[in-house]
Amino acid sequence: MSLTIVMYHYVRDPALSRYPAVKARTLETFRGQLDHIAANYEVVTAAQVAAATRGEDDLPDNACWLTFDDGYLDHYQNVFPLLEARGWEGAFFAPARPILEGRVLDVNKIHFILASEADAMKIVEELRRQIEKARELGAELRPWDDYVAEYMTQCHLDTPEVLFIKLMLQKGLPEAVRNSVCEELFARFVSADEAAFASELYLSVDQARTMIGSGMVFGGHGYAHEWLGSLDAEAQARDIDRSLEFLRLLGVPAEDWSICYPYGSYNQTTVDLVRERGCALGLTTREGVADLGRDGALELPRVDTIFLPTA
Ligand SMILES: [Zn+2]
Structure with missing residues (x-):
């Protein structure tokens, strides 16, 4: 069963930004990619993906799951309205520290x-x-x-x-x-x-709650956005637990949550720690279409949005 998990970061109009040189998907490209997805894929939810990894349910052919990293305000302002208009669920992975402490990663x-x-x-x-x-x-x-x-x-x-x-x-x-x-x-x-600067770059707790209230889902992306794979077990557990507290604050259920490993960095310890804590899905930055028969639910590859056509 194959699943195309698309990975987005910035989605913004560089011309309207004070930092036009920041590499982003423009809104025009993003809209075009959503059209392409609508014509070629069936967008699935995190719950459908989790059920499929356990063999409880089948995914449709050409299943596509939309994921957005780093908790940018872009996601609230630009992505959320477009997904909501199509009745699609997006999965958003926000690091806790920038949002709670006003620090820029x-x-x-x-x-x-x-x-x-x-x-x-x-x-x-x-x-x-x-x-x-x-x-x-x-x-x-x-x-x-x-x-x-x-x-x-x-x-x-x-x-x-x-x-x-x-x-x-x-x-x-x-x-x-x-x-x-x-x-x-x-x-x-x-x-x-x-x-x-952080308050202009990242979304807020209230905005995340609004998105969740309108059918979006949030997953963990670490507390301090660290290279988990290079931390010892204790430091990894601490970061993961603090990120879980943040998800509780947003109102994310404790069961079947998902994590996107910051920088795509994780190791067997990370996988064991998140599994013990009831994590259903783990996202990497390994490039490729996921095959649920081959890839572990906690080590799913993704497709970078730069590889996605716009029509
Ligand atoms: Zn990240």
């Missing part, structure tokens, strides 16, 4: 830092200054030239400078340094008021 900080300064070399220079500062404060870091040699490389999507900034802030630097450097660069290039 590092992954989003990187998007907006890059979208705020067209000359990537200026960001690289500031990154270098911040790294020297961290080194003076005692952080154990490799020589700058080592980082450049490893991470400033060619790829087909980004310039070497942009790729360097992304890789350094995603994984090159030790975590504590990464967080503080991200914060400094964000304050300098994007906004000094992180909480105000």
Whole structure:
């Protein structure tokens, strides 16, 4: 039984945004993709998918499940009305911390830092200054030239400078340094008021409740949006439990909830922990159409929206 799980992130009109360089599905593309889905697939609900993974029910041919990551305000403003108009359920995976604490995820900080300064070399220079500062404060870091040699490389999507900034802030630097450097660069290039920025970027608890009240579903996406697969079991359990408390706050039932692993990062410990807690469905970022006979219910692959036609 095959299931196309479509993965969305930003859905917004760049022209109307203060950050047109942020890569997003435009509303026009999104509408076109919904038309394509309507013509070629049957949109199914999380409950149908969960039942099918247990063999309790069959999915229709060409089943499609729509998933939206990261809890963006885009999802409330742009996605929710269009899905509601078609009578479709969308599944929304929101990290708790940005919404409860007004913090911007590092992954989003990187998007907006890059979208705020067209000359990537200026960001690289500031990154270098911040790294020297961290080194003076005692952080154990490799020589700058080592980082450049490893991470400033060619790829087909980004310039070497942009790729360097992304890789350094995603994984090159030790975590504590990464967080503080991200914060400094964000304050300098994007906004000094992180909480105000977060309130424009992410949806609120009330908006999530409104969506749930109108037939949408919410699932877990971690508390702090961490690489679960690189945390020890105790830290994973803590993050998952805090994210579950957040789902309770939204009114999500404790049975048969679903999780989308942040960054697609998970391991066997993660799968065991969420299964023990009654999780029915786990979403990865592995690319592909899911086959419920082959893929475990807690390790489902998805199809990135960039691969979906618009008509
Ligand atoms: Zn995410």
